[in-house]
Amino acid sequence: MLKLSRPLRRSALWLVLAAGVLLLSACGGRITNTNWAGLSTDGERVYLAFGPQVLAFDPEAQSHSWIYPAESSAVHFYSAPSTAENRVIFGDYGRQGGLFSPRVTTSVYALENVDSGIPRELWINSEAVTDKVVAPPLQVGEQVFVGTADNHIVSLNVSDGSLNWNFETSHAIWGQPAYRDDVLYVTSMDWSVYALNATTGEQIWTTRLGGALPSGPVLGDDLLYVSSFDGNVHALNIKTGDVVWSAPTTDWVWGAPALANGLVFFSDIQGNMHAADADTGAGVWFKATGARTQSSPVVVGETIYIASQAADSPTAGALTAYSVADGKQLWSQRTATPLTTTPVVVEDAIVVGTQDTAALLIGFDLATGQELWRYALPETAN
């Protein structure tokens, strides 16, 4: 029999236990901190939140204007940054207190939107939210509205980050709220749409639909359009919350619908794309693309752009342009990783965010689909 000395036996035991700890630790980290990139624009620059950093990219200069934080830490960012009046606001996915502390701290950040260098922190609020910020914040006047995974929508003062009010729903809020005339429209994963007084946070009306609501609402003239996991896009009366019509499709509708030219465009996660009359919900055209889609369509002029997985491969992505009039495909560009983030438009380029660190951002020509540029994080920022 193999006989080990006592110290050797103890070492072997600790080795086995340490391997167990490492094995468990390696299977996902302490907090679930992964998501697809958050992408936004102010019309000139592209803002990307992906992993340990948030950055502003200038397509004209073909380089980033700033990266925050300057050095990567354990904190991750995925909610699309909100920009207004030289201010960028976004939230993080939480920071654990330490090796022996289970407490998670989540923060909302406001930065000065500088042209270059390191952006100045205007304020950081680590008290207002207690779980991930998935939803892109919305800045309106002196307020910023932040939906959180801890079921709340909070209103913060944009100048100092202090809390104005908070409102609790029954589950996480993943979609950016919509605002008009001092009313805030909020969709929650708890299957409900809420209309709140934007000044006080008091509820005006709520409507429960048939499934979870993963994306933000879209405001029309008199209707509020909402995508749902119940396989419909619903149009609600913005005054009362009554459902005016529901346009069905075959599977979950994840991305928010796009509104243009009196039509509403949406795709379910199987890639069934629909155009429906915005007033009645009557179908105008339908196209089965076969590409898994959870981003929102983007409409520019007479073209509708969809970022998705590639139809023939779940590991690749595609950006495809269709005609608004009849859904005819105009062009398609393949990417190395699935496209899960809603693209943004900056001047003549449509920009996609990928999960490929070698090409975090890719700009394509709006008209032809030709690749214009791609951006990778510099080595020092990785």
Add this chain to the structure above:
Amino acid sequence: MWDTLIVNPMINALLLFYDLLGNNFILAIAVFTILIRVITLPLNMRQQRSMMKTQEIQPQIQAIQKKYRDNPQKMQEEFKKIGYNPADTLTGCLPTLIQFPILIGLYQAIITVLGTTPQSLFELVPRVYPAITLTQLIPVENKFLWMNLSQPDPFFVLPIIVFASMFIQQKLLTPAPSGNQQDNPAASMTQSMQYTMPLMFGFFSLQFPSGLSIYFILANIIGIFQGLYMRRITDREKAERAASGKPVYVIDADDSKPAATKSKTASNGSGGSKSKPSDSQSAAKRKKRSAKR
């Protein structure tokens, strides 16, 4: 392969229980834990029984080790006579080690089912079997009392309960030390595990989602009852053997000659020995101690 065989069945089992139990994720985890314990019950019972019996014949093992230190072949022969297999030393922590793939799979399953980020929810969809209507189950309720099941318990309550329940379980499963265990790897390792395992799992609970800590606690509570049951069984068996007065293998540790086999009993090598000292004073003392336990 890992996902198909381990994680996806766990995900679907959790979702099925969640659906059947009125959309209560804690109950779903509880039923899932019972299911896992039932599946691993034969292995656990066998290991516990083997461990307790090995402990019972510990004096003979040590005597043989001492006597045949320079004759490994003879040592093996003598071990065989008393039904002791040294390989059991290595398999002693098998049920514990087998927990690791279960824990890793369950960790991934809980995180995926809770769908705490859009990406994890999106990745959940293709993993769900067609028989489960996911739309009606999403989002899975992630709040229970003060806890967010997808995050560690911020008030240290669960880590403390995990530590305490696992310590009690280990205490029940670990036979009381007897004699000089310095030369016995199995006993030494078991004694170390008694403290390191609760510490390790308590530490895990500081790091991982509360849902996983609840699984630890429920599994430990079931383990405590299982340990109590096993003790009862082995005590009864011991009493029966003592009452039957069967002849057993005896070794005199002070005898310089090879071990005397007064009489032999059949042994199957799985630790199921019926050995018991019967004619020496020390053996009588051990018997008395054993009966008291």
